[in-house]
Amino acid sequence: MSQVKLQIDVGLCQGNGRCYDLAPDLFGDDKEGYGKVLSDGVVPLEKEDDARRAVLNCPEHAIRLIEGT
């Protein structure tokens, strides 16, 4: 079965925090407020909508959703 996986480009993330605001089950913040993907980044099926919302709301386009891993 195909899975989707989240990745944050640390070169682009500026710590806006939209991802951990909108999808706190998938993202957290580090001690400086930059976003991080929780666990291994594989998105449970029921959380895929949350993952896509986070991607679409990141002002820096720093989140990638890798399909079919």
Added chain:
Amino acid sequence: MAVDNRFAQDHWEKRDGESPGRHSEIVTGPVSDWASDFSHMEPEWAADPYSIQDDLRLRCPIAHTARFGGAWLPTSYDDIAAIAHDTEHFSSRAIIMGNFRPPRELAPIGGSPPITSDPPFHHDARKLLLPAFTKTAVSTFEAPTRAFCHSLIDAFDGRVIVDAAAEYAHQIPMRVIADMLGFPPEDGPQFREFAKNTLEGINLPPQERVTRMSALFYYLLAQVHEHLERPREDLTTFLINAELNGRKLDVSHVVGTMTLLLIAGTDTTASAIGASLWHLAKNPRDRERLINEPELLPLAMEEFLRAYAPVSMARLVKQDVVFGEAEMKTDDWVLLPYPAANRDPAQFDRADEVIIDRDVNRHAAFGLGIHRCVGSHLARMELRVALEVWLERIASFCLADASAVSWSAGQVRGPHTLPVSIRR
């Protein structure tokens, strides 16, 4: 113990004299053509910058003015984003566009690090502040903020008309930042004056501007001395003790960062709270929906931040550069109107409408690139709590007198006065 004499009188430069740097002629008065003579200080801009920006975006899209010694105004999201991300050609050594350019040697530190800093210095100066402003760190201020919001509404006490800007929106960030910096809460009204002088006083005669800015410097220096005598857990003590590359910060860095936190922490968030309440006072359907569906507030709040983004930033051109069709010269200003970026129809569907459940909202209210507002998590907490408490306590409200609402000009736009009729 070694005496900390960084803050003794002979260790800081005298603030009252002529500063090095370049003054330009102060030009005020009606704008002849917004494409070639724009000014963000004129009343038409304060009253409605959006129609001016929408018009320029269609026909320019980068406006110019000879005022302020020469300045540019991009109005499309893409241009604003590109310049905000381009620290190679655009410097932050001054970020409030006016008639004074500080000397080039002030880069890469600038007067108020890290907002006035360029890479590579910027990175370390910002890193120092970030832990104090994470979502988790600012959450410790949520309960006192909520209690303070309630006390403001308690004080309305039976009145029918209140000023939602002066008596509510402006009070909240003043109190929160005073707590964080460890300043006396009763000094709040002074902060308002300091912020007004800094942000709206840019067309004052130079000597008057220097005098007013010195008052802020000396106020902050007095706070530093008071903290040296009575250190306590707050941002002022933190900055006094902080080290960068193994050295404590210079007095100019300590006071400069305090200036940033005080000025950027007050009128900006106050404007966001005030503009949101202004919208809700005028749009009963949105207000009723938020009262019935409070879970929508997080989305609605982001939409208010998009549609009424308070802050525009400025940059200085490092060296002659051609950007699009604009031939920018060394030391020209570039004003970055994030509110215009947020209303670009190429970036947002129905950009000119306020849609409180908009769920794709990549707005730029807190800036783009390395200078993303360091206090954005704090601002969001204050805005959310301020709106939650207001909507919980005041069932119905509307503008008491639409013609009495006034807006600030300059780079931070929000209601100065907002008389509303309330029913509790």
